[in-house]
Amino acid sequence: MSDAKMILPRTGIGLDVHAYASEDLPRPLWLGGLFWDGERGLAGHSDGDPVAHAAADALFSAAGIGDLGTHFGTDRPEFAGASGVTLLAEAARIVRAAGFEIGNVAVQFVANRPKFGPRRQESQDVLSAAAGAPVSVTATTSDGLGFTGRGEGISAVATALVYPK
Ligand SMILES: Nc1ccn([C@@H]2O[C@H](COP(=O)(O)O)[C@@H](O)[C@H]2O)c(=O)n1
Numbered sequence: 152m153s154d155a156k157m158i159l160p161r162t163g164i165g166l167d168v169h170a171y172a173s174e175d176l177p178r179p180l181w182l183g184g185l186f187w188d189g190e191r192g193l194a195g196h197s198d199g200d201p202v203a204h205a206a207a208d209a210l211f212s213a214a215g216i217g218d219l220g221t222h223f224g225t226d227r228p229e230f231a232g233a234s235g236v237t238l239l240a241e242a243a244r245i246v247r248a249a250g251f252e253i254g255n256v257a258v259q260f261v262a263n264r265p266k267f268g269p270r271r272q273e274s275q276d277v278l279s280a281a282a283g284a285p286v287s288v289t290a291t292t293s294d295g296l297g298f299t300g301r302g303e304g305i306s307a308v309a310t311a312l313v314y315p316k
């Protein structure tokens with residue numbers, strides 16, 4: 152290695168889980184930055200979008216500046232009902248203000264439904280615009296196993312790559 156300072160990229164990880172809202176207090180489903188008409192919604196202080204939240208958490212993790220709760224705590228009334236897309240855009244702004252540029256974010260969620268494939272591009276376009284960097288989204292079931300298999304909630308995991316500006 153030369154004397155030149157090596158600028159290393161940094162990876163981050165984010166995991167988010169939201170339970171389905173109770174039948175008594177139905178909510179719309181927001182997932183991957185999209186509204187899913189006719190699907191049962193998820194509980195949460197915000198819109199409960201685990202894909203957008205995992206992506207935001209991975210960005211904070213990569214930058215080493217805390218997590219979702221650090222920046223958007225549930226004690227903050229201004230984030231009640233907040234859109235996951237807005238939170239992701241704000242997370243990207245904070246990460247850039249901390250001195251990083253964003254390489255990419257990859258998210259995978261686990262759910263029996265909705266069937267994601269037909270709307271993947273739409274979701275990726277919305278989330279990439281929010282992050283100002285490529286966001287890819289994949290989906291899987293858990294083959295009927297666990298809380299996602301029983302249809303109790305949706306989980307999402309994300310990785311992010313950032314590099315110093
Ligand atoms: N909510 C989902 C879940 C899965 N997919 C697509 O189906 C493929 C097969 O999923 P398995 O869990 O059965 O392996 C998966 O790779 C996705 O392409 C989906 O679109 N929406």
Ligand SMILES: C[C@@]1(CO)OP(=O)(O)OP(=O)(O)OC[C@H]1O
Nearest residue numbers: 195196197199204219223224230
């Ligand atoms: C997004 C926030 C804030 O509105 O609330 P929730 O919608 O409950 O989501 P969660 O992923 O549990 O995490 C953290 C909070 O910061």
